[in-house]
Amino acid sequence: MDLSSKTPKAPEKQEQDENNGATEMERRTFLKLGLAITGVFAGGTLLSAVSVVDKVFASRQEFADQYPYKPHYSMIIRQDNCIDCERCVQACAKTNHVPEYGYRTRILEQEHPESTDRTREFIPVLCNHCNNPACVRACPTKATYKNKENGIVMVDKDKCIGCKTCMSACPFNGRYYNEETKSVDKCNFCFDTRLSQGETSTACASACPAKVRIFGDLSDPQSEVYKRVHDVEKSVWVQRPETGVKPNVFYTKG
Amino acid sequence: MTESVSTETAEAPFLTARWGALQAIRNRAYGLTVFILSVLVIAGVAAGVHAKMVGSLEAYGASREIPWGILISTYVFFVVTSTGLCLVSSIGHVFGVEALMPIAKRSVFLAVATIVAGFFVIFFEIENPFRMAIYNVISPNLTSNIWWMGTLYGAYMVFMAVEFLLLVKGKYRIATIIGFLGVIAGVAAHSNLGAVFGMLDGREFWYGPFMPIYFITSAMMSGTAAIVLFTWLAYKVNGKKIEPATARALEVTTKVGILLIAVILFFTTWKFIIGFAGGESKIMALESLLTGPYAFNFWVLEVGVGMVLPLILYLQSKGKNLSLMALASAMMMFGIFFMRYDLVVVGQVVPLQHELSVNEYPGLLSYTPSVHEILIVLGGIAMVGLVFLIGEKAFGGHVAEAHEGGEH
Numbered sequence: 001m002d003l004s005s006k007t008p009k010a011p012e013k014q015e016q017d018e019n020n021g022a023t024e025m026e027r028r029t030f031l032k033l034g035l036a037i038t039g040v041f042a043g044g045t046l047l048s049a050v051s052v053v054d055k056v057f058a059s060r061q062e063f064a065d066q067y068p069y070k071p072h073y074s075m076i077i078r079q080d081n082c083i084d085c086e087r088c089v090q091a092c093a094k095t096n097h098v099p100e101y102g103y104r105t106r107i108l109e110q111e112h113p114e115s116t117d118r119t120r121e122f123i124p125v126l127c128n129h130c131n132n133p134a135c136v137r138a139c140p141t142k143a144t145y146k147n148k149e150n151g152i153v154m155v156d157k158d159k160c161i162g163c164k165t166c167m168s169a170c171p172f173n174g175r176y177y178n179e180e181t182k183s184v185d186k187c188n189f190c191f192d193t194r195l196s197q198g199e200t201s202t203a204c205a206s207a208c209p210a211k212v213r214i215f216g217d218l219s220d221p222q223s224e225v226y227k228r229v230h231d232v233e234k235s236v237w238v239q240r241p242e243t244g245v246k247p248n249v250f251y252t253k254g
Numbered sequence: 255m256t257e258s259v260s261t262e263t264a265e266a267p268f269l270t271a272r273w274g275a276l277q278a279i280r281n282r283a284y285g286l287t288v289f290i291l292s293v294l295v296i297a298g299v300a301a302g303v304h305a306k307m308v309g310s311l312e313a314y315g316a317s318r319e320i321p322w323g324i325l326i327s328t329y330v331f332f333v334v335t336s337t338g339l340c341l342v343s344s345i346g347h348v349f350g351v352e353a354l355m356p357i358a359k360r361s362v363f364l365a366v367a368t369i370v371a372g373f374f375v376i377f378f379e380i381e382n383p384f385r386m387a388i389y390n391v392i393s394p395n396l397t398s399n400i401w402w403m404g405t406l407y408g409a410y411m412v413f414m415a416v417e418f419l420l421l422v423k424g425k426y427r428i429a430t431i432i433g434f435l436g437v438i439a440g441v442a443a444h445s446n447l448g449a450v451f452g453m454l455d456g457r458e459f460w461y462g463p464f465m466p467i468y469f470i471t472s473a474m475m476s477g478t479a480a481i482v483l484f485t486w487l488a489y490k491v492n493g494k495k496i497e498p499a500t501a502r503a504l505e506v507t508t509k510v511g512i513l514l515i516a517v518i519l520f521f522t523t524w525k526f527i528i529g530f531a532g533g534e535s536k537i538m539a540l541e542s543l544l545t546g547p548y549a550f551n552f553w554v555l556e557v558g559v560g561m562v563l564p565l566i567l568y569l570q571s572k573g574k575n576l577s578l579m580a581l582a583s584a585m586m587m588f589g590i591f592f593m594r595y596d597l598v599v600v601g602q603v604v605p606l607q608h609e610l611s612v613n614e615y616p617g618l619l620s621y622t623p624s625v626h627e628i629l630i631v632l633g634g635i636a637m638v639g640l641v642f643l644i645g646e647k648a649f650g651g652h653v654a655e656a657h658e659g660g661e662h
Binding site: 101102108111125134140141142143159160161162165167168170171172173175177179182183239240242244245 | 382
């Protein structure tokens with residue numbers, strides 16, 4: 001797995017650079033400039049695309065060495081497109097047998113009364129499938145673990161002792177205790193219910209009528225999720241970056 | 255507090271009759287207390303088993319947002335007390351400070367009793383305790399503080415139990431070695447328990463190196479209170495006059511207690527001052543203690559009943575006035591119970607998504623212990639009382655012999 005992910009990596013990188021007509025060095029300089037610009041315009045409150053990319057992908061090769069997932073499942077959420085129709089939440093519950101009292105994903109509502117444009121915004125949230133997951137470190141029995149092939153943070157139901165340390169550790173409230181399965185439950189990007197059955201996307205992303213959730217392979221420069229995460233003209237951010245967990249769920253607008 | 259009771263057999267027939275009557279009352283009170291405590295333990299077990307049957311979602315007040323409630327805080331309370339009993343008493347029976355020798359046996363016994371009560375409570379908190387027994391062994395995660403804490407406390411309990419048996423048998427030299435291992439395991443386990451909270455970087459109120467340090471120090475503070483209170487109680491139960499050596503040991507323990515209360519007050523002060531220089535979530539949590547919904551718990555129970563008043567009473571007692579010292583110690587233990595509760599609950603009341611300012615999380619979250627949870631907690635407390643009372647009878651008041659005695 002390690003080899004297969006590394007060998008195609010170098011040519012891909014080169015190809016990408018050629019496509020852009022820029023060297024890695026030039027690209028990084030450009031990104032830094034972008035950081036300065038977005039920093040100014042956002043008053044420092046937004047995390048620019050640059051800072052996320054720099055944090056998650058120290059450089060692409062270094063990143064590939066450290067997180068050699070292939071495919072590297074990831075999601076980018078176009079936050080301003082969300083209309084809170086909740087179809088994603090329903091599709092998730094149906095597909096993954098999520099009980100009434102729990103959720104794997106939900107939509108939060110933010111109000112901006114002082115805004116000159118729209119005054120409400122909706123923020124879909126789910127497990128961030130972090131590269132440095134706090135829940136995985138905290139679990140005493142390795143019941144929750146990061147899948148070595150695809151980077152999905154999974155739960156082995158049979159090993160879960162129900163101490164709920166992972167629930168306390170998760171900075172995103174991504175987990176709940178499922179009374180039916182006697183285990184902590186969380187989003188697994190529909191791995192058991194869809195991805196392993198040959199589907200290419202999650203239930204929530206497929207159900208979304210506004211194409212808010214874009215699911216894909218972050219290790220594939222041709223994928224939409226890759227392109228959007230690396231689009232320096234757009235602001236891209238993650239939630240609670242200060243915790244250092246390096247989320248794989250990104251947010252953007254437009 | 256010394257009443258007119260004497261352990262000497264009175265010679266005058268009148269005194270003998272009076273002694274007999276007092277003894278009968280004492281026996282009846284003992285029997286009644288044992289009965290009440292047994293009922294509480296049974297009620298706790300019943301509540302716990304029922305909770306397992308209907309599920310924690312229905313039976314417990316803990317939730318997705320506040321997964322750790324009073325069962326976790328009570329577990330922390332018990333293991334803090336146990337570790338404290340072990341550490342403070344080890345000054346005598348492990349590290350050879352003669353003055354503290356007389357309290358050794360009872361302290362070690364109570365350290366075992368309180369850790370067992372801790373395991374009793376956590377058994378009902380953990381959703382699948384039987385899986386824990388299996389997967390803690392065959393699938394250990396060495397980066398997990400919970401794993402280390404559980405494993406080390408398991409070892410600690412064994413060391414302490416073995417040490418107690420060796421003390422009873424008078425094998426002091428081996429007891430000292432096992433006691434030393436108990437101290438090591440206890441310190442490692444307890445600092446890991448602090449780290450269970452301190453290493454959660456998503457929870458600002460807990461995160462940082464403060465927790466393990468604070469846990470060890472406050473364990474010793476709890477330990478002094480438990481030693482003074484239970485030793486005093488034991489002499490009441492056994493109807494004996496306290497021996498000068500034991501009184502001296504309690505005097506020293508009280509002095510250690512005074513120091514430790516001062517240290518915890520110092521730690522607490524700086525925790526707040528430094529916290530207010532931190533992020534918004536941390537400040538919200540601190541404010542909930544200072545002026546918010548946990549202000550009564552904090553100012554009255556934690557600071558007042560748990561530390562400041564006991565400190566004054568300890569100082570006033572000069573280590574000699576046993577009733578005053580026992581009162582102060584009882585107040586401390588009561589206050590410390592809420593100290594643990596606040597520590598656990600307040601760490602979770604600020605919503606994780608607070609800084610997103612979303613409508614779903616407008617302010618602080620709330621947690622109220624359920625009847626099931628409270629019954630289990632009372633069951634655990636009653637268990638300590640019960641084991642203590644039975645221990646006093648079974649081991650004849652944990653009488654201290656000269657340590658040299660068993661080493662020939």
